[in-house]
Amino acid sequence: MELSARQQRIVEIVKEKGPITGEKIADILELTRATLRPDLTVLTMSGYLDARPRVGYYYTGKTGSQLFQERLLKMKVKDFQSIPVVIPENSSVYDAICSMFLEDVGTLFVVNENGKLIGIVSRKDLLRASMGKQDLEALPIGIIMTRMPNVTTCTAEDSMLEIANKLISKQIDGLPVVKKDDNGEYDVIGRITKTNITKAFVYIGAEE
Amino acid sequence: MELSARQQRIVEIVKEKGPITGEKIADILELTRATLRPDLTVLTMSGYLDARPRVGYYYTGKTGSQLFQERLLKMKVKDFQSIPVVIPENSSVYDAICSMFLEDVGTLFVVNENGKLIGIVSRKDLLRASMGKQDLEALPIGIIMTRMPNVTTCTAEDSMLEIANKLISKQIDGLPVVKKDDNGEYDVIGRITKTNITKAFVYIGAEE
Structure with missing residues (x-):
């Protein structure tokens, strides 16, 4: 400014x-x-x-520079997150690939019958699975997904900078934005990927 | 500062x-x-x-804020680009998927016998192809790739901000950094993806 x-x-x-x-x-x-x-x-x-x-x-x-930095840290996940795409745990790998194309996303979240997060699956996981000689319609998503508690998550209040750091250091494409319920289980309320970080980057450049 | x-x-x-x-x-x-x-x-x-x-x-x-903006525009592709992964045009889709996993990248560039850019293929393209009932080892990459001149490219001197904008507006994951030769054909000299933009984002946050 x-x-x-x-x-x-x-x-x-x-x-x-x-x-x-x-x-x-x-x-x-x-x-x-x-x-x-x-x-x-x-x-x-x-x-x-x-x-x-x-x-x-x-x-x-x-x-001015310090104020800019502070503004950078004020860019929160909730301001940039996308809508999460979830699939039930009884989906097949074939179902998951269909959802991925239908919704045009690179990351799907797998939820149990109560809608709580139990795993995550990336385009890369699905491509690897589809290379095998298995029948994709008979292969359950639970076999190839990354399962809780090994899923990296974030909250709506995290800063985008923190998330960008996580995506790079853990070499992942995206993560679920979650909210812990009273039983310590996670509801999935959003999705953050490198696309959202790229949008945030464009946003700072356009801001002034 | x-x-x-x-x-x-x-x-x-x-x-x-x-x-x-x-x-x-x-x-x-x-x-x-x-x-x-x-x-x-x-x-x-x-x-x-x-x-x-x-x-x-x-x-x-x-x-300070203006100076920061100027610094942002000075972040060039050449400062953040990755090494490109290329495959020859006679590769099969199966070969391409193997290269993608072996090199751990999400985007491959297809080159002709002179090493000039003729196409690009993403993880999404390969996943789509692997869903068909075709024999992936017999399916040539040329059938599924995006072909020149429909490939979005950039140069080493472009700003990261410009590239971030292109990735978002064209909804693509990555693009080749190219250099035009005397015949108007492109040598591929680098690769820029949303991962590089995410790294640039982390870099500005850590800079001061």
């Missing part, structure tokens, strides 16, 4: 004289409080300034 | 009095030119200040 000349001037005033009320800033700039309000809002929301009731505005001392 | 107190002071001096020589800045701060040199180097390299011979230092007027 580029500050306007007036916003830069406000930052300088607050840096020098803060904490300072909006009224006093308006006096110094010979402007009305109402004229200044949008600028003060922008500066507070973007993190350059902070405000305390009955005290006034003060300078946070953060550089 | 967070500026030190002294670096911030230098930026302020240059902002106010620039263009100004290093010597004069040193005078104002009551320091030697040699003591200041590292700070001036950091500030110039990071883009806060610029210097012209016989004129001195001046303030670029760029905020």
Whole structure:
């Protein structure tokens, strides 16, 4: 975000004289409080300034670069996740491949009869299985899936940066966004893949 | 990047009095030119200040956030690309699947007898082919690959941001990094996938 000349001037005033009320800033700039309000809002929301009731505005001392980093860490899974595609545990490998093409996803989550996460299966797992000479319609998905507790999961509140790190370090394509229920089992509420990370990357580039 | 107190002071001096020589800045701060040199180097390299011979230092007027954006655009394909995996055009689908597992990649490039790019094949293409009832060892890769000129390509000098955009808008997993030869044909010199974008994302987060 580029500050306007007036916003830069406000930052300088607050840096020098803060904490300072909006009224006093308006006096110094010979402007009305109402004229200044949008600028003060922008500066507070973007993190350059902070405000305390009955005290006034003060300078946070953060550089643009630091504020950018903080924004990066504020990019959460919940802001970028996709809808999860789940299949029941009694599916065959053939069923799973069909779901994958039908839903056009690279990762499927396998759930038990209560809808709780029990495994995950990737395009790579299915390709490997289809190379065997087995009958795919008779091969249960449970045989080839990665089974809990070996499934890497994440929560809606995790940062995208954390997830990108996990995907790289564990060499996986995607993971389920889960919510633990009272019995310690997982409901699948979302899906995060390298596609979502790529979208987040495009988003930061387009943001300003 | 967070500026030190002294670096911030230098930026302020240059902002106010620039263009100004290093010597004069040193005078104002009551320091030697040699003591200041590292700070001036950091500030110039990071883009806060610029210097012209016989004129001195001046303030670029760029905020940390803008500088960050510029750095983002400077992240090039050549800095993040992976080694390409190519297969000859007379490969069977079975050969291709074996290469994909052996090399652990999600995208293969198909080349003619001169090593020039003629097509691309993804894990999804291979999975689709393996679902048919055909004999994979007898099925030529040319039948299922995406053929030139329908292959999206990029060059080593493209920015990662541009590529991330292409991967999302065209819904593809990866693309070849190519170099055009004198006959207008393409040599494949690298591979960029969503994995490389994810690594670039982790890189920006870890940078500062």
